[in-house]
Amino acid sequence: MKINFECKKCGRIFDCDIGDVSLPKNSDRPFFEKKIMCPTCGERSMDEVLLTELGQSQLTDATLDFEEDAVSDFGLYEGDCQGCNIFQPLNDLGLCEECAGKLERDLIRKRDWDYTISGYGLGSAEREEIRIKVIKEYGDKLELIAPDKPKMKKHKATKRKKKKAKNA
Numbered sequence: 001m002k003i004n005f006e007c008k009k010c011g012r013i014f015d016c017d018i019g020d021v022s023l024p025k026n027s028d029r030p031f032f033e034k035k036i037m038c039p040t041c042g043e044r045s046m047d048e049v050l051l052t053e054l055g056q057s058q059l060t061d062a063t064l065d066f067e068e069d070a071v072s073d074f075g076l077y078e079g080d081c082q083g084c085n086i087f088q089p090l091n092d093l094g095l096c097e098e099c100a101g102k103l104e105r106d107l108i109r110k111r112d113w114d115y116t117i118s119g120y121g122l123g124s125a126e127r128e129e130i131r132i133k134v135i136k137e138y139g140d141k142l143e144l145i146a147p148d149k150p151k152m153k154k155h156k157a158t159k160r161k162k163k164k165a166k167n168a
């Protein structure tokens, strides 16, 4: 991608193709794939140039894209999915793509709009439309939050504990 710089030495403003921008985690400055080249002075380090206003917004756009990618990307890490216990790429909630979809639909069914991705920033009428669509397509049964095969172990344990407490 091209970024607009100003050379500190000669004061020239120039567009420079710096290739891909990445954001190293241990650094607060972006890393450019290619070198910054001033048409007059040649190769320049990051400290030898200034970002123009245009350059700043170009860079902000590039780094914003990153963050959005990170949120929607599956496969950032792998592990056992919280929903189906299958080892596979997960999102930041520890869910696989399929379970994340189930959770999203469950939240829509329950009208937990604040946690949904599709209902974000929508009015109640639009949200209701989404909900009707989901129920039409997938039914009104909860898929993930209350799965068809409930995990009975936990329930039994708590019931037993309560009974014991009563007897004592």
Ligand SMILES: [Zn+2]
Binding pocket: 007, 008, 009, 010, 011, 012, 038, 039, 040, 041, 042
């Ligand atoms: Zn220069």
Ligand SMILES: [Zn+2]
Binding pocket: 081, 082, 083, 084, 085, 086, 095, 096, 097, 098, 099, 100
């Ligand atoms: Zn899953």
